[in-house]
Amino acid sequence: xxxxxxxxxxxxxxxxxxxxxxxxxxxxxxxxxxxxxxxxxxxxxxxxxxxxxxxxxxxxxxxxxxxxxxxxxxxxxxxxxxxxxxxxxxxxxxxx
Amino acid sequence: xxxxxxxxxxxxxxxxxxxxxxxxxxxxxxxxxxxxxxxxxxxxxxxxxxxxxxxxxxxxxxxxxxxxxxxxxxxxxxxxxxxxxxxxxxxxxxxxxxxxxxxxxxxxxxxxxxxxxxxxxxxxxxxxxxxxxxxxxxxxxxxxxxxxxxxxxxxxxxxxxxxxxxxxxxxxxxxxxxxxxxxxxxxxxxxxxxxxxxxxxxxxxxxxxxxxxxxxxxxxxxxxxxxxxxxxxxxxxxxxxxxxxxxxxxxxxxxxxxxxxxxxxxxxxxxxxxxxxxxxxxxxxxxxxxxxx
Numbered sequence: 597x598x599x600x601x602x603x604x605x606x607x608x609x610x611x612x613x614x615x616x617x618x619x620x621x622x623x624x625x626x627x628x629x630x631x632x633x634x635x636x637x638x639x640x641x642x643x644x645x646x647x648x649x650x651x652x653x654x655x656x657x658x659x660x661x662x663x664x665x666x667x668x669x670x671x672x673x674x675x676x677x678x679x680x681x682x683x684x685x686x687x688x689x690x691x692x
Numbered sequence: 693x694x695x696x697x698x699x700x701x702x703x704x705x706x707x708x709x710x711x712x713x714x715x716x717x718x719x720x721x722x723x724x725x726x727x728x729x730x731x732x733x734x735x736x737x738x739x740x741x742x743x744x745x746x747x748x749x750x751x752x753x754x755x756x757x758x759x760x761x762x763x764x765x766x767x768x769x770x771x772x773x774x775x776x777x778x779x780x781x782x783x784x785x786x787x788x789x790x791x792x793x794x795x796x797x798x799x800x801x802x803x804x805x806x807x808x809x810x811x812x813x814x815x816x817x818x819x820x821x822x823x824x825x826x827x828x829x830x831x832x833x834x835x836x837x838x839x840x841x842x843x844x845x846x847x848x849x850x851x852x853x854x855x856x857x858x859x860x861x862x863x864x865x866x867x868x869x870x871x872x873x874x875x876x877x878x879x880x881x882x883x884x885x886x887x888x889x890x891x892x893x894x895x896x897x898x899x900x901x902x903x904x905x906x907x908x909x910x911x912x913x914x915x916x917x918x919x920x921x922x923x924x925x926x927x928x929x930x931x932x933x934x935x936x937x938x939x940x941x942x943x944x945x946x947x948x949x950x951x952x953x954x955x956x957x958x959x960x961x962x963x964x965x966x967x968x969x970x971x972x973x974x975x976x977x978x979x980x981x982x983x984x985x
Contacts, residue, residue, distance in 0.1 A: 636907060640914050666842060667911055674849065678918065681853060 603628040604665035608653045611676055613669040617662070628658035639668045647675075718933040732932045739939045740779040741952055747784050747816070749948035754813035756860045757946055760822045763867030764905060765895040766877035768928040772867075772935045773818050776942070780816075789820035802826065802844065803851050810860065823848065824864075827912035832904045833894070845915040852921045862921035863945055865938060866913065867928040871902055 600620040605628055607614045618625045633639050639659060646653050653672055659665035717723035717731045750757060759776075761769040777785055788809040797805050803823055811817045826844040830836040836844075855862055869877075878899065881887040898905065917923045924941060928934035 636911060640910075663911075667914065670842075670845065670915060674846075674915070678849075682919075685857070 601660065603632060604659045604662050606657045606659065606665050606669045608655060608657070608669075608672055610654065613672050615665060615669060618658075632658045632660050633664065633668075634660045636664045636667060639664050640671070643668060643671045716933070716936075718930060718936070728932070732936065735936050736775060736939075739936065739943065740775075742943050743776060743779055743939065744952045745950055746943060746946060746948045747780050748953065749950050750816055751784055751814045752950065755816075755946075756811040756813060756858075757816040758811060758819065758855065758860055758862045759816070759942065760819045760824065760862070760864040761867065762821060762824050762828070762865065763926075763928065764869055764874060765898060766874050766881065766890075767867035767869040768931050768934050769820055769865075769867050770890075771931055772926075772938045773820055775935050776818060776939060784814065785816045785818065787818045787820055802840070803847075810855070823851070824912060824916075827916070828905065828908055829894070829898065831908050832898065832901050845911070848916050849918045852916070852918065856920040861946055863942065864916075864921055864923045866909070866923055866925045867934065868925050869928050873929045875899075 602620070603618045603625060605616045605618060605624070607616070618628050633642065639657075642657075643653075657665075657668060659668065717728045723731075749755065761773055763769050773787055777787060788806075790805060790809070793805060806819070806823045809817060809819075823844075826836055826841065827848070831841050852862055878891065878895075881891045913923050913925075924945075926934050926938045926941075
C-alpha cells in the first residue's frame with residue numbers, strides 16, 4: 597500500500613495554476629488515481645485538445661510524475677505569458 | 693530561358709524548385725545510386741547558388757541570422773552545416789560549436805557564452821548545438837539541477853523573444869534520426885579512423901538513454917516552440933535528403949531577394965606593371981614544402 601507513488605495535481609483556475617502532491621492514503625488520492633495521466637504526450641495532447649476546442653482549462657488534473665504535472669502547468673502559464681508578450685509587442689510598436 | 697522557367701515552380705518565399713525534384717530520386721528506393729548522387733550534386737549546386745544570394749542579401753540589408761542545429765549524436769547536423777558553409781564567405785557565415793563550459797563560465801548567466809557569439813549586422817551564425825544543451829544532454833546526463841532545467845524551459849523562450857525583437861532572425865532545426873540509423877552511423881564512426889574523433893565517451897553513454905533523450909526532446913519542443921522562433925524537424929535518416937531539405941527550407945524561411953554577384957570580367961593586366969622593378973630571390977633561400985605527391 598505504502599509503496600504506491602504520490603500523485604501530482606494541477607488545479608487551473610483562470611490565470612492561476614496551483615500544484616499539489618497527494619500521498620497514498622490521503623484524501624483525494626483515489627480520485628486522482630482514477631483519472632491520472634501517465635504519459636507526458638497524453639498531457640500535451642489533452643492540453644492541445646482543450647485549446648483547439650476553445651474550452652476553458654479550468655479544473656483539476658492528476659499526473660503520475662512531477663515533471664508531467666509541471667509541463668502541463670507550464671503550458672497553461674506560458675500560453676498566458678505569450679499572449680501578454682504579443683500584446684506588449686503590439687503596444688510597444690504602436691505609434692499612432 | 694522561357695523553357696527553363698517553365699520547368700521551375702516557386703516555393704513560398706521565392707525559392708525555385710525544379711520539376712525534376714518531384715518525385716525526388718533521393719526518396720525513391722528504386723533509383724540507382726548514380727542517379728541519386730547526380731541528382732544530389734545538381735540540387736546542392738543549385739541551392740548553393742541560392743545560399744550565395746542569401747549571403748548577398750544578408751550583407752546588403754545588414755540582417756542578423758541565427759540558425760540552431762540540434763539533434764542526437766550522428767543525426768547529421770555537422771554534414772548539413774558543412775554544406776551550408778561550403779560556398780559562403782566565412783566573414784558572413786560562421787559556425788559556433790562551443791565545448792564544455794569553463795569553471796568561470798559555469799558561474800555566469802547560462803546564456804552568456806552563447807550571447808557572446810550572436811551575429812552583428814550582415815552576419816549569419818550557425819550554432820552546432822546551442823543553449824538547448826541544457827534541455828537535452830545536460831538534463832539526461834544529470835549535468836544540471838532540476839531547478840536549472842525548469843528555469844531553462846521558462847527562460848529560453850523569453851531569451852529568444854528578446855533576440856527576435858532585437859532584429860535577429862532565429863531558426864531552429866531538430867535533426868530526427870531513428871534508433872537503427874543512429875546505431876549504423878555509430879558503427880561507421882567506430883570503423884572509420886577519420887570519423888572516430890566524432891565519438892566521445894559521452895556519446896557512447898547516451899546510446900543507453902534513447903528513451904530519456906526522446907522524452908527530453910519532446911518536452912523541449914513543446915516548451916520552446918514559439919511563434920517568434922519555430923522548431924523545424926528534419927527527417928535525417930537519409931543524410932543527403934536531409935541536407936537538401938534543410939537547406940531548401942532555410943532558404944524559404946529567411947526572406948531574401950536579389951541575385952548572386954554578377955559576372956566579373958577580369959581586366960587584362962598592364963604589362964608595364966609586371967616584372968620591371970622586381971627580381972625574384974633564388975628559390976634556395978626559401979623553405980619549400982617537399983613535393984612528395
